Amino acid sequence: MIEVKNLVKRYGDHTAVDHLSFEIEKGKIYGFLGPNGAGKSTTMNMITGYIASTEGTVVIDGHDILEEPEEAKKCIGYLPEMPPLYFDMTVLEYLKFVADLKKIPKDKKASMIEEIMDMVKITDMKNRLIKNLSKGYRQRVGIAQAVLGYPEVIILDEPTVGLDPKQINEIRDLIKSLKKKHTVILSSHILSEVSAVCDYVLIISHGKLVASDTPENLGKLAAGSNNLNLLIKGQKDTIRAALETVEGVKEVAAKKSPEEGVYAITVGTEENTDVREKVFYSMVNAGCPILEMQSKKVSLEEIFLELTESEKREKDDTGKKSGKPFFKTAADAEKYLNKKNEDTVPDNGLEDKNAEESDEISDSVSDNGLSGENQSSMDEEKGEK
Amino acid sequence: MLAIYKRELKSYLTSMVGYLFMFFVLLIAGIYFSAYQLSAAYPKFEYTLNAMTFVFLIAVPILTMRVLAEERKQKTDQLLLTSPVSVFGIVMGKYLALVTIYAIPIAVLATYPLIMSKFGTVAFGSAYTALLGFFLLGSANIAIGVFFSAITESQVIAAVLTFVFLFAFYMMNGISSFFSQTAMSTCVTFGLLIIALCLMIYSMIKNAVISGAICVIGEVALVIVYVVKSSVFEGGIQKVLEVFNLSSHFENFTNSIFDVTGVLYFLSVITICIFLTMQTILKRRWN
Numbered sequence: 001m002i003e004v005k006n007l008v009k010r011y012g013d014h015t016a017v018d019h020l021s022f023e024i025e026k027g028k029i030y031g032f033l034g035p036n037g038a039g040k041s042t043t044m045n046m047i048t049g050y051i052a053s054t055e056g057t058v059v060i061d062g063h064d065i066l067e068e069p070e071e072a073k074k075c076i077g078y079l080p081e082m083p084p085l086y087f088d089m090t091v092l093e094y095l096k097f098v099a100d101l102k103k104i105p106k107d108k109k110a111s112m113i114e115e116i117m118d119m120v121k122i123t124d125m126k127n128r129l130i131k132n133l134s135k136g137y138r139q140r141v142g143i144a145q146a147v148l149g150y151p152e153v154i155i156l157d158e159p160t161v162g163l164d165p166k167q168i169n170e171i172r173d174l175i176k177s178l179k180k181k182h183t184v185i186l187s188s189h190i191l192s193e194v195s196a197v198c199d200y201v202l203i204i205s206h207g208k209l210v211a212s213d214t215p216e217n218l219g220k221l222a223a224g225s226n227n228l229n230l231l232i233k234g235q236k237d238t239i240r241a242a243l244e245t246v247e248g249v250k251e252v253a254a255k256k257s258p259e260e261g262v263y264a265i266t267v268g269t270e271e272n273t274d275v276r277e278k279v280f281y282s283m284v285n286a287g288c289p290i291l292e293m294q295s296k297k298v299s300l301e302e303i304f305l306e307l308t309e310s311e312k313r314e315k316d317d318t319g320k321k322s323g324k325p326f327f328k329t330a331a332d333a334e335k336y337l338n339k340k341n342e343d344t345v346p347d348n349g350l351e352d353k354n355a356e357e358s359d360e361i362s363d364s365v366s367d368n369g370l371s372g373e374n375q376s377s378m379d380e381e382k383g384e385k
Numbered sequence: 386m387l388a389i390y391k392r393e394l395k396s397y398l399t400s401m402v403g404y405l406f407m408f409f410v411l412l413i414a415g416i417y418f419s420a421y422q423l424s425a426a427y428p429k430f431e432y433t434l435n436a437m438t439f440v441f442l443i444a445v446p447i448l449t450m451r452v453l454a455e456e457r458k459q460k461t462d463q464l465l466l467t468s469p470v471s472v473f474g475i476v477m478g479k480y481l482a483l484v485t486i487y488a489i490p491i492a493v494l495a496t497y498p499l500i501m502s503k504f505g506t507v508a509f510g511s512a513y514t515a516l517l518g519f520f521l522l523g524s525a526n527i528a529i530g531v532f533f534s535a536i537t538e539s540q541v542i543a544a545v546l547t548f549v550f551l552f553a554f555y556m557m558n559g560i561s562s563f564f565s566q567t568a569m570s571t572c573v574t575f576g577l578l579i580i581a582l583c584l585m586i587y588s589m590i591k592n593a594v595i596s597g598a599i600c601v602i603g604e605v606a607l608v609i610v611y612v613v614k615s616s617v618f619e620g621g622i623q624k625v626l627e628v629f630n631l632s633s634h635f636e637n638f639t640n641s642i643f644d645v646t647g648v649l650y651f652l653s654v655i656t657i658c659i660f661l662t663m664q665t666i667l668k669r670r671w672n
Contacts, residue, residue, distance in 0.1 A: 084464035100388030
């Protein structure tokens, strides 16, 4: 449907988009994810032909955007970051104008506009001047404009910005419903949005594609393993010794908790193994009661941060541009991430005899590793919201 | 193109700008018409038109300042440029809408000779020839305004630039008389212009060899021509500046001459301005 090859955009010395390549298939929702200034909007502007690329090509349904702009643009509906609205027109006038721009046949025009106004729920507003509308309604008019003419590809740049939570849900449902007939590309810096709506996620950082896969696969790859957070009463060494012997446990980090004689334990487990029961029985045998147990899945947010941050970190380390970590599949990215974990997280096993020292080590380790304490349940809630 | 034309026309007719423009043109025309025709009973309508060409200096910047600058400011150009309409269609749609707005006061002016015919004999041919010339002159001025509106996203800057250039063109007779007409001074001026041009080329392409070569070739050619036949250069500056003198090309129309070169001149000015406007918009995409 859309084929992007080696897309580069330079502004003077600054490279906004750096050799981006991907393909968009029909009938799916794609999400561009990246921090502010990652090049999401620039990429979308290039795909839609608003700005030209420095290098590389964009082919839409067989039409190159620069060589056959009119043919290519016919296949696209675009909602830019700021909805392109004329404030001196009413909603209906505006949509009629857009319909004319998109060369929608006269006989279909009126019914199509009615249909789309119903779809984004702006029928009540149709005779109001756009300048008198609230931001949420303006955004909806912008979406209506993009959907008008039912183009094959609909590109939405941060479609839910400025909407209230109820509207956000409505717009998400709308985007999901568009999937039936259209291919949708949307950009966002909000992870929960992308994971809720998209079939496929492209994570962009500093103009480069750092990962692209389905949200599920991205979710799987994070640390390569899941974690278990525990609060256990007892002697630290006893707990450690007992946990280490449990099958499927990879690493154990212990930390003093505010309660007297209680330790906060983080257990790293092997992939796809559930160790909760085994941990329970081993603690029963060791005579250390478990006060709390929480299994922790790594959210998309953490992958996102890891992927976009690691890029930055590498840059800082080498002092210049690093090699681009580009992953075709989740498996590649997983390997990359696992390798990184091995690099950064030293094995803090039972070898440490001195309990106090090991406390400190695990503290410091947990701050920069993925398997650490910083993935508190708070983070999880944030990710799932 | 038609969609843009219709929208633009409607937008001018529902906001004050369009009416302000028409008001201004008709006000000045009314004053001169009252003075020349109604009170002095002078039968030549073309003199009225000739006297009021300065109206464009103020009316055109008001009309054209927002036409493209506003689109950029409000980011609505994103809609236009990502829809299946060519840049030519966008610019032409907008330009034709402006010309249509301008045609409204012209239509009113067209009734003036008819009013005059009630009181005596009027040479309709020369009156309407002058009106055609006046229409073309205005259309050319509007095209210049459209171009300046395309190069900035600030309406004020667009208006000021349009005014400054239209004023310079209006004063061209005076400006060209400042310059010496001798072959020597013309040659030196052209030589300096070539150097300035080459510096501009250098700043754009950053290639010392090419821009240097152009500079040397230009200067050498200039010197050779000067040595062989210096008379070519006499009054050269004035000839060049005359190209920008819009109102002098209108003068023939007021002297009861249907000036084909004048028609072609105005159409060329319009074409060049539209072309430059399109290039400005296209160039911005590459930056």
